[in-house]
Amino acid sequence: MMEAVMSFDSARAAYVGNSVSTASPARLLVMLVERLALDVERALQAQLDRDWAEAHTQLLHAQEIVVELATSLQADRISGGNELAMLYEFLRNRLVAANVNRDEQTTAQALLLARGVRDMWQQAATVAAAV
Template sequence: MPLATPLATFRAERTTVSQERLLVLVYERLVRDLADADDAMERSDRAAAHAALIHAQDIVAELDAALDETVWAAAGELSSIYHYLHGRLVQANLAMDRAALADATAAVTPLLDAWTTAWQRLSAVPSAATSDHVLTGTGSIDVAG
């Protein structure tokens, strides 16, 4: 049986997805955008790489805008990581720089792993009280397309 894609998972869960699961889906889409950009760069397809990198930059900007230091004390540190990521994505896009893209991927992957672990632990506890939400923004990130 094939593994579900983030798109299939999103479509199946979108009416009942928790905020924590949505965060994981957004990170999964970010990782997919980075992989798509790398594949496009390898093929010298500047337009496809640009599209994937712009979408990745949009995701990072939305994640950063959604942080609220009044709710989560570590929001400032995560914001610094998002600023770093955004800079590396811009560099990757401007110069078709695969090293900058690799730096971004290396920074995003452990974040995805950490949020996935947190979501799995939260969802494993029956009727767990949801913690204060890290995300507070109401942006519109396309995790499905």
Template sequence: MNAVVRAQRQYQTDAVMSATPERLLTMLYDRLLLDVERAEAAQKAENWPVANDNLQHAQSIIAELMSSLTDDWEGSDGLRAVYAYLTQTLITANVTRDAGLSHECVEIITPLRDAWHAAAASLTATHASANA
């Protein structure tokens, strides 16, 4: 492994380890969307190994997001159902090699990602004004 690759990996590790909880959540959503978009493109190109890798990684991210839900938040049940649907749809997209199903997941993930980014930005702004 060359020095540039090592430096990039160290930077990524440091970014994750020093991130706030809201930043970690938005990072997961960003990567989830990227994985599913890459999988869709790979499916359209009939590059099945790349599609498979990205779809499986996306499923791992959803599992992580699902495990972070707590029952004391009233939105947990609804979001848990969305995550379950996304997981099942990604599995089906992978098994059937259906780019349309991957695209359906992109359309579900995108507004969720945007909403979490807006919430994180709002929380950051609230913290900034409280500390000023």
């Protein structure tokens, strides 16, 4: 049974690795923001379950994603880029506050923002693919 689990995990890791290595830049961005929203969802559930270690782990990973989004943003090259940079900074600050204060309401606010960012980039990728 353990071999089957390891085989499944190996196959899954290979699939994910292949998906990432062959994805377009737009798809990579969408994958990143999808993971951001998932991390914050998991953090909120962990907080509700009073699993502070798991909430901490998920919120830290979400912060890392937001930092990556912010550092890779070329704000001067897109319309609304400076505003998007400020949104990323606000979201990162909310994630930090949610973690430090163990505050479900702040995490829920961050989740709304993360979902909005995800939806925005999903829509942008769809529009770009149609052009």
